[in-house]
Amino acid sequence: MAAARARAAGTSLFALLAVLGCVLPDYELLAVSQHLFLAVNVMALNFCLGLGGQVSLAQGAFCGLGAYASALLHPELPGGSLAIAAVVATAVYALAAAVSRPLEKLGEGFLAMATLAVTLIFTNLILSLSPLTGGTAGMMVDSKLSLPFLGAITGDKPYYFLFLGLLLASVLVFAR
DSSP, X not given: OHHHHHHHHHHHHHHHHHHHHHHSOHXXXXXXXXXXXXXXXXXXXXXXXXXXXXXXXXXXXXXXXXHXXXXXXXXXXXXOHHHHHHHHHHHHHHHHHHHHHHHHTSOHHHHHHHHHHHHHHHHHHHHHTHHHHOGGGOOOOOOOEEETTTEEEOSHHHHHHHHHHHHHHHHHHHHO
């Protein structure tokens, strides 16, 4: 009974979000899209960590590194969003695995400090490479996300429904 009630509540929530995507003005749609994007990231992190409450190994730094690498590669390979995502994810995973091996041998307190150090190193690297990364102002990216069978995705509404679909897919996968 409780499972059926939870399923009905989840279905109602996603139906409400779908209706909101059709009626919200652009600014509010952008704000909700960003929250959907963050929810997808949280689901991915929960999937990776298994809800184990593990201490951070600077996931934010590695996600940022992947984001910068993707943003730098998109102008070179327009229309290659999926290939870029696969290559960048694999490269950042390999780097994170290489960095995490020695950190895993540290005790709890030292692991927390090493995690902070990795994050600070990444932050300093991004700030010191300002001609490439934009420094504190960040990067202006004008390349569009391009997906097979859909082409370039532009506008707030397509991004909203893309993130809503990704969130729904991740909830369905994670619920099993």
